[in-house]
Amino acid sequence: MDLVIALYLLLLVILGLMLRQNRNLQRALADATRPFDDYSYLHDLITGFPNRHQLQHRVSPLLSQGQGQYSLLVLKIKNFDEVNRMLGHSHANVVLTQIASRINSSLSQCKEVLILENQNLPIRVCHLSGVDFAVWMQAGDRAYTAEILAQQIEKTVPEPLLLHGAAVEYQIISGIVHAPEHGDQLAELLDKAYEALQQHEWQHSASAVFNPTMMHFNSEKLRMMAQLQTAIGTDQLQLDVQPQVDLVTKQVLSVEVLLRWQHPEKGLLAPKMFLPLAEEMGVIYPLTAWVLRQAITVLAVLQKQGQSVQIAVNISSRDIIQIEFVEQLQQLLEQAEVDPAGLMLELKEDALMADAETARPVMQRLRSLGVELALDDFGTGYSSLAVLRELPIQQVKVDCQFISGLHRSESQAAVTGAIIDMAKNLQLQVVAEGIEEEQVAEKLLRLGCTRGQGFLYSKPFALAGLTYWLAQWQSSHPSAPDS
Ligand code: C2E
Ligand code: MG
Ligand code: MG
DSSP: OHHHHHHHHHHHHHHHHHHHHHHHHHHHHHHHTOOTTOHHHHBOTTTOOBOHHHHHHHHHHHHHHTOSOEEEEEEEEETHHHHHHHHOHHHHHHHHHHHHHHHHHHTTTOTTBOOOEESSSEEOOEEEETTEEEEEEEOTTOTTHHHHHHHHHHHHSOOOEEETTEEEOOEEEEEEEEETTTOSSHHHHHHHHHHHHHHHHHHOOSOOBOOGGGGGSOHHHHHHHHHHHHHTTSTTEEEEEEEEEETTTOOEEEEEEEEEEEETTTEEEOGGGTHHHHHHTTOOHHHHHHHHHHHHHHHHHHHHTTOOOEEEEEEOTTTTTOTTHHHHHHHHHHHHTOOGGGEEEEEEHHHHHHTHHHHHHHHHHHHHHTOEEEEEEETSSOOOHHHHHHSOOSEEEEOGGGTTTGGGOHHHHHHHHHHHHHHHHTTOEEEEOOOOSHHHHHHHHHHTOOEEOSTTTOOOEEGGGHHHHHHHHHHHSOOOTTO
């Protein structure tokens, strides 16, 4: 009898387990086909704010109607890793919820922003995932509203939060897209808003609004530029120098500073591997400022040693449109107490000619500091004589392509000769770049060019070896007693 009862009870337990399993299965199925009113489907489980599903649900009808102008703001909290590390995940989640609430309160006056939920109070922020939030708004005829709002959020929301007596600091960074201009599907709009956010963050650019040229910077290039910015001031950035000599006396007239990047993964990179991209993305100036600081420090040492060697630094056309450029250079020169005439700034001819109007006044201000100016890669930028005459330059550096092989081709010699004559007629010093062979130097002298730079005299070498190299060179090429 006991056995029958035991079997009966066992049967009940097995049936119970099967029923529970069935209920779990049903719940899982319901999860997969959850209706829109299901709280956990439409809310972020950490902050309780509306999630991406809810945003999609609210925004899709607006987009499919094809009427109206909208803006989507994506907001990312920066430095949240730090918060996580400091406070641990559970406390960090409390902070995240507080930040979401702060963003939401900061939107309370903005009528254009879509209200996603209106229970105890209107909720206008969507918690996309992790530390990312989104705000959807009507753009109407004021496309700038989103930008102004984003700037306000970036500025006002991140006040330090106090948690368990510790002040927690964070930043907010935004990316903006407009619909239908940038897309008519939420997924596409979000992708582009993230693209804009990333560039806004890495380039420190004022505008967080997406523009189609951004898509051409792939994430690898963006990553590289972010790495470059952090490389400034570390020993990853290195400077080489290459001397420029008098072709007759062999005296060293100047040394040109050339940048290299010892990339942590890619190895040693020549300037062409990273400078054009840095220029294009508008992140060149911090690099130039760093190079200038190093160069002026070396110039101060040389001048104290009584050397009359100039230091030449390559400047990008993007640098001279930087408002603080001239002033900062002046400060550097004054702090180092150097004679400014010892510094030569080289600007590429093609870049300069592209916007000579903008460049000319800045070049004049640079000249009035006392520094000298050279036109680099001369011959490649099709300068008109008229423009050349008006630029306050002292030197042109004839590009390698007019120099190498000069002695082998009479027609090339004729072209190079004409370039040299033109520069000399404008009372400019002429320097030949890329001299590799003795015959080239001889030909240049016959054509009237007496200054040159190239592997024949020295390949670029580490800046740290400059004093030693100069001492060696000068002892084997002593200057004439009264030269
Ligand atoms: P550049 O100013 O015309 O510099 C001369 C380039 O020619 C250097 O290349 C140098 O190594 C190379 N060179 C010198 N002599 C010879 C030679 O006899 N034969 C050959 N084949 N090449 C020679 P590098 O160092 O790769 O620099 C390339 C360009 O990158 C520079 O051209 C300059 O425009 C730019 N650059 C370098 N450093 C900087 C920098 O700090 N800032 C900026 N904005 N540009 C830089
Ligand atoms: Mg140069
Ligand atoms: Mg050059």
